[in-house]
Amino acid sequence: MYKQIIDTIKKYDKIIIHRHKNPDLDALGSQLGLREIIKDNFRDKEVYAVGDMNDFTFLGSMDIIDEDIYKDALVIVTDVAVSYLVSDERYKLGAYIMIIDHHLNSSDFGDYQHIDSSFISCAQIIADMAEVNNLVVSKNAATALLGGIITDSGRFLYPSTSAKTLRNAAFLMDNGASMNYIYDNLYVESLNFKKLKGHFINNFKTTKNKVAYMKNDDAIKEQFGVSTFTISRGMVNQMSGIKGIPIWVNFTLDDDGYIQTEIRSKTISVVEVAKKYGGGGHKLACGCTLANWADTDKVLKDLDSLLE
Numbered sequence: 001m002y003k004q005i006i007d008t009i010k011k012y013d014k015i016i017i018h019r020h021k022n023p024d025l026d027a028l029g030s031q032l033g034l035r036e037i038i039k040d041n042f043r044d045k046e047v048y049a050v051g052d053m054n055d056f057t058f059l060g061s062m063d064i065i066d067e068d069i070y071k072d073a074l075v076i077v078t079d080v081a082v083s084y085l086v087s088d089e090r091y092k093l094g095a096y097i098m099i100i101d102h103h104l105n106s107s108d109f110g111d112y113q114h115i116d117s118s119f120i121s122c123a124q125i126i127a128d129m130a131e132v133n134n135l136v137v138s139k140n141a142a143t144a145l146l147g148g149i150i151t152d153s154g155r156f157l158y159p160s161t162s163a164k165t166l167r168n169a170a171f172l173m174d175n176g177a178s179m180n181y182i183y184d185n186l187y188v189e190s191l192n193f194k195k196l197k198g199h200f201i202n203n204f205k206t207t208k209n210k211v212a213y214m215k216n217d218d219a220i221k222e223q224f225g226v227s228t229f230t231i232s233r234g235m236v237n238q239m240s241g242i243k244g245i246p247i248w249v250n251f252t253l254d255d256d257g258y259i260q261t262e263i264r265s266k267t268i269s270v271v272e273v274a275k276k277y278g279g280g281g282h283k284l285a286c287g288c289t290l291a292n293w294a295d296t297d298k299v300l301k302d303l304d305s306l307l308e
């Protein structure tokens with residue numbers, strides 16, 4: 001298993017690993033975990049990880065590299081399969097591009113795609129690949145990969161968390177992964193962030209059939225001094241876990257004037273609605289980008305009618 005990935009890694013002397021913009025812990029965990037695994041198992045390779053960074057620096061840091069390193073290099077892209085979401089456009093300069101992802105989206109780039117949506121996180125795919133190929137996994141690599149599994153599984157709470165998810169996590173623990181280190185970093189937050197959560201809990205609205213939603217313009221970003229991403233992805237689940245609310249949506253105006261839309265659902269598939277508006281993702285966690293506020297009402301109407 002994973003023969004094509006391993007064979008491709010063996011073929012190249014230089015490997016540069018990319019992942020999606022605004023990285024979550026799975027994007028970073030899969031990227032940094034893979035960087036360490038390649039370094040430890042294929043010692044003659046030069047391996048780099050590149051992309052934009054945010055607050056998740058506790059997993060590791062990015063490499064700053066020149067464009068000429070891409071010459072004859074293998075580019076591996078983790079946790080994303082659509083080109084416009086890839087962080088650092090130079091990925092296109094690679095001699096060969098290989099994608100490792102677990103999202104449902106069909107891919108629009110790359111020379112080889114390993115996409116398996118039966119995995120809850122991309123880091124889990126990397127862990128599984130390491131295990132079945134008897135690769136050395138250092139403590140740091142194991143912790144980075146475990147971080148991806150913990151967060152993409154919602155701390156092992158999402159319904160798609162399976163025995164296999166736990167087995168792959170156990171493999172990482174056997175290799176020294178520190179679960180405490182991940183949780184210690186995940187559960188600390190600033191006072192400002194806590195207040196932002198309070199703002200969400202106190203102000204979200206619901207439709208006729210109890211789709212919860214928030215519409216966030218620039219005022220909230222200014223009030224709390226946070227990014228679009230912190231509001232959009234970071235706050236959507238403040239509306240989760242509420243009795244009688246099966247679907248929740250977060251609309252956030254971004255810096256380019258578009259409305260970033262994050263849709264979540266407890267059991268009913270909502271990805272078709274995201275796809276209808278040009279987006280995608282998972283059945284119960286997906287998103288799209290809207291051009292104007294009028295479209296947010298259309299999305300709400302479509303989601304509301306799923307509950308008729």
Ligand SMILES: [Mn+2]
Nearest residue numbers: 026079122152
């Ligand atoms: Mn992921």
